[in-house]
Amino acid sequence: MKKHRSLISTLLIVTMLASSVIVGNIYADDEEKYFESFDFSELAEANPPIPVSDYDIVAFVELSYPAIRLSELDKLEKDERRAIVSDYYKGKNESLAPEVEIGYVSCSYVAPYIEIDYDSVTEYAAERDILIDYAENTDIGAVRVGLAPRNIVDEEGINTVNSNDEYTLEEVYRDVGITDRNTYNGEGIKVGILEAAHPNSTINFPTNNITTYGVSSTDKHTTAVMSLVGGTYGIDPKVSFYCAATGYVPQPQGDNYNVSFVDCLNWLLITNSVDIVNMSAGITTFEDFVRQGNDYYCYRSVATATHYTNLCAYVDYAIATTGCLIIKSAGNYGNVNDTNLRDYVTKPAMAINLLTVGAVTEDNVIWYRSSFKEFEEKIHKPELVAPGANIIIPNLSELQSGTSFATPIVTGIAIKLMQEFPKLKTNPNLLKGALMAGCVKCADQTEIFAEKTGYGRINYQNSRRYLSEQRYSTDYIYAYMKAGYVVYHEKISLPAGTAQTLKFNRLVLGGDTCTGYTGFDQSSGCTVIEPKMTEYTITVTDDTNSIIKFSEWNDDIKQISLSNTSTRTKSYDITIKTAERTYGIEESITLMHGGDHIHSYDKFTPSTGQLHSGTCVCGDVIYEMHTFNSSDVCTKCNMPKGFLSN
Numbered sequence: 001m002k003k004h005r006s007l008i009s010t011l012l013i014v015t016m017l018a019s020s021v022i023v024g025n026i027y028a029d030d031e032e033k034y035f036e037s038f039d040f041s042e043l044a045e046a047n048p049p050i051p052v053s054d055y056d057i058v059a060f061v062e063l064s065y066p067a068i069r070l071s072e073l074d075k076l077e078k079d080e081r082r083a084i085v086s087d088y089y090k091g092k093n094e095s096l097a098p099e100v101e102i103g104y105v106s107c108s109y110v111a112p113y114i115e116i117d118y119d120s121v122t123e124y125a126a127e128r129d130i131l132i133d134y135a136e137n138t139d140i141g142a143v144r145v146g147l148a149p150r151n152i153v154d155e156e157g158i159n160t161v162n163s164n165d166e167y168t169l170e171e172v173y174r175d176v177g178i179t180d181r182n183t184y185n186g187e188g189i190k191v192g193i194l195e196a197a198h199p200n201s202t203i204n205f206p207t208n209n210i211t212t213y214g215v216s217s218t219d220k221h222t223t224a225v226m227s228l229v230g231g232t233y234g235i236d237p238k239v240s241f242y243c244a245a246t247g248y249v250p251q252p253q254g255d256n257y258n259v260s261f262v263d264c265l266n267w268l269l270i271t272n273s274v275d276i277v278n279m280s281a282g283i284t285t286f287e288d289f290v291r292q293g294n295d296y297y298c299y300r301s302v303a304t305a306t307h308y309t310n311l312c313a314y315v316d317y318a319i320a321t322t323g324c325l326i327i328k329s330a331g332n333y334g335n336v337n338d339t340n341l342r343d344y345v346t347k348p349a350m351a352i353n354l355l356t357v358g359a360v361t362e363d364n365v366i367w368y369r370s371s372f373k374e375f376e377e378k379i380h381k382p383e384l385v386a387p388g389a390n391i392i393i394p395n396l397s398e399l400q401s402g403t404s405f406a407t408p409i410v411t412g413i414a415i416k417l418m419q420e421f422p423k424l425k426t427n428p429n430l431l432k433g434a435l436m437a438g439c440v441k442c443a444d445q446t447e448i449f450a451e452k453t454g455y456g457r458i459n460y461q462n463s464r465r466y467l468s469e470q471r472y473s474t475d476y477i478y479a480y481m482k483a484g485y486v487v488y489h490e491k492i493s494l495p496a497g498t499a500q501t502l503k504f505n506r507l508v509l510g511g512d513t514c515t516g517y518t519g520f521d522q523s524s525g526c527t528v529i530e531p532k533m534t535e536y537t538i539t540v541t542d543d544t545n546s547i548i549k550f551s552e553w554n555d556d557i558k559q560i561s562l563s564n565t566s567t568r569t570k571s572y573d574i575t576i577k578t579a580e581r582t583y584g585i586e587e588s589i590t591l592m593h594g595g596d597h598i599h600s601y602d603k604f605t606p607s608t609g610q611l612h613s614g615t616c617v618c619g620d621v622i623y624e625m626h627t628f629n630s631s632d633v634c635t636k637c638n639m640p641k642g643f644l645s646n
Contacts, residue, residue: 034135036145056117057124059103059131062141062310063096063112070320070509070586071476078323078426079273085110085321086270098134102127106262109270111317112141113310115262144310157221157280157402158332158369165390166399167362169233172387175364176409177438177461178235184416186236191229191415192274192324193243194264195281199223203395205231205241213267214245214259224400225280227393228408235412236419242272262314269322275418275425277326278411280404282346283311308379308531312351319353320509325428326351327411329403330358330382331371334452345371345381352531352556353507355432356381359388359406360457364443370403372452378533378555383432383454384439386410410435413460421467429507429590430474436557437472437503437592438463448501448559455503471593477534481582487536488576488589499563500593502574506556507588508533534587535579543571552579 068088073081086109093107093114102123106115116131118124124145135143173179200218202210204227222243230239244264261283268274319326331346349356350373359367367389373381388406390399414431418424424431439456449455466472477487494500508531533554540549540560549560553576564570576589 033140033142034132034145035142056119057121057145058118059116059124059143059145060310060314061098061114061116061143062313063093063114064139064141065092065096065112067112067317067509067586068321069478070507070588071478073321073323074426074588076426078275081426082110082270082273082322089321096138096140098131098138100127100130104260106260106266108262108314108318109266110321111314113262113314113317115260117260142310157224157400157404159398159400165362167387167389167391169392169394171362172391172409173235175362175387176413176457177459178413178416179461181235181237184236184419186230186239186412186415186419189236189239189276189415189419190272190274191236191239191241191411192268192272192277193222193226193229193241194268194277194279194326195222195225195243195245197222197245198243199226201395204233204393209239210241210243211272212243212245214264217245220396220398221280221404224393224396225278225404225408227396228391228405229278229412229415233394235409236415239415242268242274244268261311265318269318269324274324276411276414277324278408279326279328280402280407282329282331283348308350308352308377309347312348312354313531315348315351316353316508319351319428320507323426323428325353325355325414325431327355327357327407327414329407330356332369332402332404333371334366335369345373349381350379352379352533353428353432355383355410355435357403357407357410358382358385358453359401359403360385360442360453361389362387364457366442366444366452367401367403369401370406370452375451378531380449380454380555380557382452383436383557384410384456384458385442385453386458410458413458413463416460417463417467420464424467427474429505429588430472432507433472433503433505433590433592434463434467436505437466448561449557466592473591473593475589477578477582477585477587477589481578483578483580485578485582486575487578488574488591490574490591490593491571492574492593493569493571494562494564495569496564496567499561502560502562503592504538504553504558504560504576505590506533507590509586532585534582534585536576537579539573539575539577541573541575548572554579 068085073085076084089111090107090109093109093112097105097107097114098116100116103116103118106117108114118127131143131145134140173181197215197217197219198212199210199222200220201223204223209230210226222245226234226241226243228234230236230241244267246259246261246264268277315326318324328349328351329346330349331344333344333346345356348354349371358370358372360370361367366385370382370385370388373379382403386406386409388403388409389401391401391405393400414424414435417431417434424434435458436455438459438461439454440459440462441456442450442453445453445456473488473490475488481487492500492502533556536553538549538551538553538558538560539547540562541547549562551558551560560574562572574591
């Protein structure tokens, strides 16, 4: 029998924090606050009964109390920030934890959430009334209960023994812009690895660089993931690994008998204060199961599986409060015949603040199994892609394919950027923005942002250049701003004949229905959670005060293309205003300038009058009022015929 942790007294918050919280609304007293992703009456009467040894019950509690302001946390160094976050949320959550006798209670130290795990349907049934009473009579947001398989973590990689399309690490590194693994080698960077198991071999990395926690099982999947991040042949050979293995296979771990998902994030983000987390696995519980006949199957073929859930909200909170970016694999369901399942990224990949990664082949086209989320919601996943098909890792006998192996490539590049630009250790929004802005289009990608490939294939050198040149801006939106409030203003200039794509992304915390940013909607016949994000208007004016761009922004990301076809440098004002009252939402907005490319024209030729023209590699043609002298040098820009403007 698993017991809950002992409670501690309510934490007294220092004066600095007391003045830096936002107050979110709680659910009305008459609103239902207890949800089950399965029909309990049918579950109890199932014939044949559900095997107790095969399933767990997981209850996820969303609490309702003030959240710490992002703007205050971002002023702090990483360890100080996390100490304050841990003291606050640990104290609050443990003081509000339910009194259960059977279930295992895990209180988050980074967000207003509690996870309660039961070994069996029988255990849950014995305490179901206690949880219902707790939900109805406690000042909390909601309790959501899911039926889980015994092992909830699903690895997102496959092996290929024989292939004619082998993708060597040298080729992978070339294609993502890594030319040097030693200047920035990950030394001093603490990398969290969140998997279903620990590595089954340390042949590619030293054992003294690995600290482990969680279930005791091992496998080759984790070995391959860690080999790509760091070690002998990895992108960052000097990193320190902290590997947390979560799952529901009973493994005695002292007081941490069950090793929940919440436990693992506590251990990574607070106990060890890692700088970044790689998650090449998917959670297969929390609203994931439905009844089919006398059995229960994974709930991936219906809408709930593809929606934002409170598990996503929890992860978003964890990223926002700790300032630690989690990079997550999209999943390998892109090739299935079921259209609903094909439109699916594994949990919690729909989290707004999290970076979701798809996979491409050596030819820079989408890998046929790479998962994606169709453009029908406010959240677009994946945001980018990386090589993830038939990769050869030295000392591993099989080729590695899957979004599992594309993800550590992105993590490895993020580590290099954090080492060179330390501010990224506490600014996941800027880190995420830089990674997205640096992408190059995939071979089968026609739009700036595509459904399956996001912004395209990651490129280290591009992201590094945008950060080095400080081609970014960040601003905050605070809780309870009125509609029409200017929350962001930026001025940029474009030389004649150049273009840029402005890429916006946001990091969110708070909401108007509870401390999260989720609302419950059961009109579809199942409980669906939708994210709450502030609606903005974006206006771009040129230096004549003419409006050249106007758009609404209520998604997680936004891109606006600007092109200066004039004969002079022009300036542009970008203004973001709230389109509605913000209520309890607090957000950080990042703008990356120059995220696409500066137009590159060659073979300039004189035309009629004083015009000369060139064709960009993207197909755009520009005509400029410049003239050439007798040496075929432009008298305006001092560039010869055939120059490349970038």
